Amino acid sequence: MNRKEKILEILKEKKEISVKELSRIFNVSEMTIYRDIRELEKEGEIKRKHGAVLLNEKENTESLLVDTCPICDKPITRAYPYRITVENYKVIEACCEHCGFLLHSKYEDKKVSAITYDFITENPISAINAWYVVGSSAVACCSPSVIPFASKSDAEKFQKGFGGEVMDFINAYNTIVNNMNISIKSCCQPQSVSFKIDEMKKG
Template identity: 40%
Template sequence: MSTNSLNRETKILEYLKEHGSASIQDLVEAFGVSNMTIHRDLNKLAETGLLVKKHGGATLPNVGNKPMEDVSTCAMCGKAVSQRTVFIVKLDNGDEIRACCSHCGLMLQSRTENVWQSLTADYLYGHMISAGQALYLVGSEVNICCVPSILAFGSRADAEKFQKGFGGNLLGMDETIQHMHGMMHMHSDM
């Protein structure tokens, strides 16, 4: 990454802290670069969670009413959020709520209104995938965060190979949420 790009990204964040939000055109005029350059900068910053891209511009992220500094803790259990297991619930108003893992993320997803989109990290490769299209390995021997362990996979073949080695049940998003709610009811009846 060039020094100019890094400096510009830092200045974009400073601009957003000062103004709250900015249009693409505001940033083009402020930094004297092209629309495409601003789009690339905003995409990089959005991927790291430092800003939220909106149609025609960007804002700083809010987690409910929490300031940006609290983005690194899980909204469900308070644990640190790791990029390897992050689950992000995006709301209609542009806010993002982050969870430490698919276990907390799916509980959050099922309890949150006005969800626009949810993303989760593919356990093997680390890239973000649609939470609704992911496959979840529930209750495997690999416990990396909350229990029962729920690991997200973007590929059925990868998930099945992992399941052969570490056990667990392979479920879609809705089935996983139902499974978790069933477990909570089972434990509350005891």
């Protein structure tokens, strides 16, 4: 492995590092490291930010895709997942609003805020102020699906096309949390092979 490859290996583990640290690790001058960095930058492998070296965005998104939802274990593939912040510091992501609400319910006794993204515009919205279409035929992720909108009228337009019910945060939250108390796993299951086999056995 040459030095450039080793730098990439280090970045995969540490996420970011300074040129100074790299020069210490390889026992070469900072100028030498800069030369490697510049080449890696041209190759699109890395980028520099505030004096630190980090892997380029595309690498970062790839590693984000490996994250799984703490509720249903599905990989989080959405570019803008449902994101809750507990007690102003701990950030947890869920695969969708459905699982996001279930996450909330786990932290009911704590101070929780949440951000989601309008289904159409992808603009960030406070989850508490958003409108939701619950149980429409458009199952974006987990079922019953919960689809967020910044405005009530957009939610209603969507509901005309795809069914379901338009709800504010509290109603949508209660619907999902009460519904899911019955059977968390079966509702949340992605359409995996094992799930289909179970269904066939039942039928």
